[in-house]
Amino acid sequence: MRIGFGYDSHRFCEGRELVLGGVIIPHEKGLLGHSDADVLTHCVVDAILGAAKLGDIGRLFPDTDAQYKDAQSVQLLKEVMAKLDGLGYAVCNIDATIVAEKPKLAPYMQAIEESLASHMNIDISQISIKAKTQERMGFEGREEGMSCYAVCLIERKN
Numbered sequence: 001m002r003i004g005f006g007y008d009s010h011r012f013c014e015g016r017e018l019v020l021g022g023v024i025i026p027h028e029k030g031l032l033g034h035s036d037a038d039v040l041t042h043c044v045v046d047a048i049l050g051a052a053k054l055g056d057i058g059r060l061f062p063d064t065d066a067q068y069k070d071a072q073s074v075q076l077l078k079e080v081m082a083k084l085d086g087l088g089y090a091v092c093n094i095d096a097t098i099v100a101e102k103p104k105l106a107p108y109m110q111a112i113e114e115s116l117a118s119h120m121n122i123d124i125s126q127i128s129i130k131a132k133t134q135e136r137m138g139f140e141g142r143e144e145g146m147s148c149y150a151v152c153l154i155e156r157k158n
Ligand SMILES: [Zn+2]
Pocket: 008, 009, 010, 033, 037, 038, 039, 042, 043
């Protein structure tokens, strides 16, 4: 078994959709980024890549590469799962925490977990997504952006 850790953050901006785990969340602002800026999916991807020592999302999918402009991050997650499978590993479980003052994410958690599980081809019992505010402290607390932390456990398939 191997463990991986992921972290990501993105700045809020006007005129973009907020995408978390491939799910569009109603909010007056979205996140800024080359791709869809899906902070949760980026974080999960980095946790998986870290566990398998495959580098990081920026190295695999460089933002200088036009093919990843406005890319759906869950599609990158799918590619990373295929890489992991090719190495002979499977994901045991993912645990992630999204840090955001707003919007309230509780109503969307089930949909987010289902979306990630389906893009990863794992069972929903293997994925746990939580959300916290930052008690109005820091960039998340000032609603300048969102961040996310995730761990992933992988194991070699028999
Ligand atoms: Zn990111």
